[in-house]
Amino acid sequence: MLSQVDALLLARAQFGFTVAFHIIFPAFSIGLASYLAVLEALWLATGRQVFLDLFKYWIKIFAVAFAMGVVSGLVMSYQFGTNWSVFSDRTGPVLGPLMAYEVLSAFFLEAGFLGVMLFGMHKVGPRLHFLATLMVALGTFFSAFWILSVNSWMHTPQGHGVNEAGQFVPLDWWAIVFNPSFPYRLVHMVLAAYLTTALVVGAVGAWHLLRDRTRAVTPDNEGARTMFSMAMWMAAVVAPLQILAGDAHGLNTLEHQPAKVMAMEGHFRSHPDGAPLVLFGWPDEAAGTVRYAIEVPKLSSLILKHSLDAPLAGLDTVPRENWPPVPVVFWSFRVMVGLGFAILGLGMLSLWARVRGRLHDWALLHRFAVLMGPAGFVAVLAGWITTEVGRQPFTVYGLLRTAESASPLSAPAVASSLLAFVVIYFAVFSMGVIYILRLASRPPHRGEPGVEPGLPIRTAGITPAPSVHPDRVLHPAE
Amino acid sequence: MIASIDLTVVWAFVIAFAVFAYVVMDGFDLGIGILFPTLRPGPERDTAMNSVAPVWDGNETWLVLGGGGLFAAFPLAYAVILPALYAPIVAMLLGLVFRGVAFEFRWRDPRHRALWDVAFAGGSVVAALAQGIALGALLQGIRVEGRAYAGGWWDWLTPFSVMVGIGLVCAYALLGATWLVMRSEGALRDKARRLSFWLAGATLAAIAAVSAATPFLEGKYWERWFAMPGVLLTAQVPLLVAVAAWAFYRQLRGGADRAPFLIALGLFLLSFAGLGISIFPDVVPGRITIWQAAAPPASQIFMLVGASVLIPVILLYTAYSYWVFRGKVDAAGYH
Numbered sequence: 001m002l003s004q005v006d007a008l009l010l011a012r013a014q015f016g017f018t019v020a021f022h023i024i025f026p027a028f029s030i031g032l033a034s035y036l037a038v039l040e041a042l043w044l045a046t047g048r049q050v051f052l053d054l055f056k057y058w059i060k061i062f063a064v065a066f067a068m069g070v071v072s073g074l075v076m077s078y079q080f081g082t083n084w085s086v087f088s089d090r091t092g093p094v095l096g097p098l099m100a101y102e103v104l105s106a107f108f109l110e111a112g113f114l115g116v117m118l119f120g121m122h123k124v125g126p127r128l129h130f131l132a133t134l135m136v137a138l139g140t141f142f143s144a145f146w147i148l149s150v151n152s153w154m155h156t157p158q159g160h161g162v163n164e165a166g167q168f169v170p171l172d173w174w175a176i177v178f179n180p181s182f183p184y185r186l187v188h189m190v191l192a193a194y195l196t197t198a199l200v201v202g203a204v205g206a207w208h209l210l211r212d213r214t215r216a217v218t219p220d221n222e223g224a225r226t227m228f229s230m231a232m233w234m235a236a237v238v239a240p241l242q243i244l245a246g247d248a249h250g251l252n253t254l255e256h257q258p259a260k261v262m263a264m265e266g267h268f269r270s271h272p273d274g275a276p277l278v279l280f281g282w283p284d285e286a287a288g289t290v291r292y293a294i295e296v297p298k299l300s301s302l303i304l305k306h307s308l309d310a311p312l313a314g315l316d317t318v319p320r321e322n323w324p325p326v327p328v329v330f331w332s333f334r335v336m337v338g339l340g341f342a343i344l345g346l347g348m349l350s351l352w353a354r355v356r357g358r359l360h361d362w363a364l365l366h367r368f369a370v371l372m373g374p375a376g377f378v379a380v381l382a383g384w385i386t387t388e389v390g391r392q393p394f395t396v397y398g399l400l401r402t403a404e405s406a407s408p409l410s411a412p413a414v415a416s417s418l419l420a421f422v423v424i425y426f427a428v429f430s431m432g433v434i435y436i437l438r439l440a441s442r443p444p445h446r447g448e449p450g451v452e453p454g455l456p457i458r459t460a461g462i463t464p465a466p467s468v469h470p471d472r473v474l475h476p477a478e
Numbered sequence: 479m480i481a482s483i484d485l486t487v488v489w490a491f492v493i494a495f496a497v498f499a500y501v502v503m504d505g506f507d508l509g510i511g512i513l514f515p516t517l518r519p520g521p522e523r524d525t526a527m528n529s530v531a532p533v534w535d536g537n538e539t540w541l542v543l544g545g546g547g548l549f550a551a552f553p554l555a556y557a558v559i560l561p562a563l564y565a566p567i568v569a570m571l572l573g574l575v576f577r578g579v580a581f582e583f584r585w586r587d588p589r590h591r592a593l594w595d596v597a598f599a600g601g602s603v604v605a606a607l608a609q610g611i612a613l614g615a616l617l618q619g620i621r622v623e624g625r626a627y628a629g630g631w632w633d634w635l636t637p638f639s640v641m642v643g644i645g646l647v648c649a650y651a652l653l654g655a656t657w658l659v660m661r662s663e664g665a666l667r668d669k670a671r672r673l674s675f676w677l678a679g680a681t682l683a684a685i686a687a688v689s690a691a692t693p694f695l696e697g698k699y700w701e702r703w704f705a706m707p708g709v710l711l712t713a714q715v716p717l718l719v720a721v722a723a724w725a726f727y728r729q730l731r732g733g734a735d736r737a738p739f740l741i742a743l744g745l746f747l748l749s750f751a752g753l754g755i756s757i758f759p760d761v762v763p764g765r766i767t768i769w770q771a772a773a774p775p776a777s778q779i780f781m782l783v784g785a786s787v788l789i790p791v792i793l794l795y796t797a798y799s800y801w802v803f804r805g806k807v808d809a810a811g812y813h
Contacts (some may be wrong), residue, residue: 064582071578075571077542080549081560082567088560089625092553093773097781100550103543104788111539112795115532116802123802163774165625167553170776356725407561417568424572428579435586457560 010414011406014421017389018075020381021425024310025069027380030144030190031197032062033137035230042131050222056451057444058201058222061436063118063451064273068432070111070423077103087395087405094160094168094176095150102146110139118451122370135293139174141190148189152182155387155397156256158170168396180256184249185387192383194234195343196376202231202346206366209444213363223444225360227270232359236347247303254304257397259318260353263329265300266290267314274298275312280334283326288316290330325394328385335382339375346372447476485778489551490759492785496547498750500540502653502743507534509654509762511602512647513673514595522666523595523810529661529807531581536796538574540787550781552771554625555761562620562627563612563634571609574602603647610646614639614688617756618695622765638691645684649746653679656739663806667735674730674738682723685749689716691712692756696764699756715752722748 019472036055076098080088103176116132124132159175160168170176205228212221254261267277268288277300279291315323346368353359356458391397395405402447507530517523530537549556560567576644580598584591615634655677658670693700703712722744727739761768772778 064586067535067579067582070538071575074538074542074574074578077545078560078567078571081545081556082564084556085561085626089553089557090557092549093777096546096550096553096556096773097777099546100543100781103539103546104784107542108536108788108792108796111536112792112799114535119532120802167774169774170780173780262558323782329640341493343602360644391629406625407557407564408628409564410631413564417564420568420572424575428575431583431587432579435583439586 006411007409007414008406010411010418014083014414014418015079018079018421020123021073021429022076023380023384024377025065025072027193027196027377028064028200029066029069030140030193030410032058032065033140035197035201036062036106037133037137044126044130050226053223053444053446053448054227056448059118060451061439064432064435066114068429083407084405085407087400090167090400091396094170095153098146098150098177102143106139106143106146109142110136121450143188145186148186149177149182152185153179154395155391156181157396157399165178166179181252184252188245188249191238191245192380195238196380197244198231198234199343199372201227202235202369204440205231206369209360210363210366221443229359232350235343236351239344239347246340251304256315257390259315259322260324260329263324263390264316264333264386265328266330267312268314270314272311274309275300277303283330287328322393325389329390332382332385336379336386343372343375485782486768486772486777489778493544493547493551494754496540496543497518498802500544502746503540504536505650506657507537507812508602508606509650509652509657511598512651513616513654514599524661525666526658532803533799534581536588536799551773551778552761552768553773554771556760558622558627558766559616562629563615564611565629566608567609570605573601573604577605606650607643610643611639611698614642617763619764620762622762631789634643642688645688648677648680648684652681653742660736660739661807671730678726681745685719689752691744700762702755712755714747719745719748
């Protein structure tokens with residue numbers, strides 16, 4: 001019995017770990033693919049060298065991030081079967097086809113055109129190459145569409161029946177795909193991906209602008225200035241939209257998964273005449289209270305119900321065995337929201353800098369932007385933890401418990417595979433992050449080279465570089 | 479009812495097609511990885527790597543389709559097979575992690591290139607071996623109770639499964655070697671020719687050994703191969719393998735560039751057909767048929783609408799991508 005419990009906990013740890021690692025890369029590559037498409041479109045439309053330079057600068061980073069996303073995603077597609085076989089058997093008829101659509105419409109599109117996007121500029125010409133970039137960007141969006149539909153159905157299942165084998169079977173595909181939480185989740189996640197990428201691009205631009213200040217002669221830093229400006233526009237425009245989208249998503253959650261919102265808010269008790277907003281505190285599940293709470297009276301009712309005195313039910317109305325782990329949900333939610341407002345602050349500050357004409361030489365703003373570089377990733381992970389831990393103790397909300405979803409595996413099997421994943425992921429993906437940082441630590445320059453497998457050989461002097469590089473023949477450097 | 483039976487068979491063939499597409503396409507790029515230690519660091523390895531760099535990602539996507547398709551079309555089979563093959567599948571995934579990132583990382587870090595070359599080769603060997611072992615374990619039969627796997631987590635490890643694993647490593651290496659014959663020039667092509675000669679021998683020996691052992695694993699396999707009048711048809715498979723083997727060596731000695739690769743693909747197709755004869759219409763051999771494991775018709779139809787449009791489109795743009803990167807490659811990449 002004990003070992004069953006251990007195996008379940010280990011399987012959850014394994015899924016949580018592999019998905020947390022995986023989600024970082026798509027969150028970045030969804031945004032970066034769109035950014036690359038925008039850069040290439042601007043280059044084609046204006047013919048300005050800086051857009052092509054930035055395209056080639058970021059595509060090298062995209063290639064590394066994308067490879068890590070592919071291999072960590074491959075793991076996910078098998079985790080359902082290896083570790084959650086009962087879940088797979090039960091939900092396969094409903095969720096399997098959605099995932100099959102993700103593979104058919106998204107993964108093949110990305111993979112099919114990625115080669116042309118990375119290596120094919122001078123093989124197919126600029127216009128077809130732009131089409132390939134668009135297809136890759138479209139693929140990342142399709143992928144988000146389908147996998148978030150799957151994920152949303154697990155939170156707000158509808159459009160299904162149950163057959164004699166206990167499987168969920170589809171009755172209405174439209175209702176399944178466009179289940180109640182899906183539109184909110186999709187908008188919230190895609191905006192998060194754009195913000196995450198904008199913060200990374202902004203931090204890299206700011207880093208190079210800061211470094212240039214320390215030099216005697218200011219080098220030609222048009223690339224750094226352009227990327228910083230574009231990123232700050234994104235932050236200023238998307239951050240407010242994201243806060244609105246998050247609010248709408250929260251109201252939707254209140255409607256369909258009230259226990260999750262109770263945990264996010266730290267509302268153990270019901271409040272018949274206006275619930276306070278708990279800013280901080282330490283949720284104590286055993287005592288059923290938030291210790292050391294700092295509260296704003298009635299604000300929670302105002303946010304969630306748009307009325308100061310609206311009654312809000314608490315976890316005391318939910319059977320104890322259906323509670324999500326309150327402290328995790330409570331704190332991860334605060335991390336996400338806190339970072340969301342910090343991102344809004346950066347966006348607003350950049351607008352102020354623009355008005356004053358100091359966007360490119362205000363060191364304080366640049367330092368803030370560098371600091372906020374990883375904020376998108378942390379916010380995405382925190383939001384992910386909030387919503388998925390908030391779904392517990394169910395895999396299919398209200399219908400299939402997590403404890404009943406796992407594979408009949410012994411604890412040692414799951415423990416050893418978990419250990420292997422942890423060791424190898426940290427080793428491999430930290431190297432990948434180092435390579436990305438190394439690429440980003442060089443400033444973009446005129447005549448930026450693209451992704452070139454052969455580059456190291458040429459720089460070693462076997463072939464004189466400019467004579468064989470067609471892109472440079474078309475667009476001479478300097 | 480008739481419609482649902484037909485759809486199940488249709489889906490069995492779609493999944494089989496995805497798995498076959500995966501095996502031959504990722505087969506040659508895994509093969510490049512397996513052969514990596516025999517190639518000299520520098521231009522030889524760079525050329526070999528460049529010949530698959532633009533297409534490996536698409537090749538691997540067929541594995542996701544095979545897994546995802548099984549989950550969607552035969553959820554019960556997915557739920558039984560994956561826990562049964564837990565260790566080899568986890569090993570395969572981790573192997574693919576190493577070799578997948580090596581494609582990018584080795585160019586980004588010249589000082590540690592030797593290390594990423596080891597990761598590329600090691601990951602490829604582990605992934606190929608694990609896939610073969612998984613196939614062997616599936617063929618020898620897995621224990622099922624109710625709707626779940628009921629065996630232990632070392633059941634997959636037997637001399638037979640290891641033999642299939644080693645056989646698949648040789649066969650992927652053969653695909654990789656003949657791919658290099660087709661895509662490279664000069665000394666590298668000569669080396670790939672010599673490797674192809676020996677690897678074809680090893681592959682044929684493995685095909686013979688697995689074919690000889692398989693009918694004794696499970697009573698149904700014997701019937702499916704040797705019962706009259708089916709034997710008149712099934713007997714063509716080993717005959718064709720013999721013809722293909724003869725043609726392979728003839729073409730290889732004759733100095734052909736493309737024919738060895740195409741004939742090696744033919745060998746894979748024949749082996750795959752042989753597996754199909756053994757297994758069909760089961761999905762978990764001897765335990766669960768495709769009809770028992772099938773998702774309801776509503777799921778099958780919904781997917782078939784998409785698959786019948788999207789798979790031809792995928793094949794078109796995959797072909798386009800291969801066409802863009804056609805021809806001989808060299809160490810400097812696609813320039």
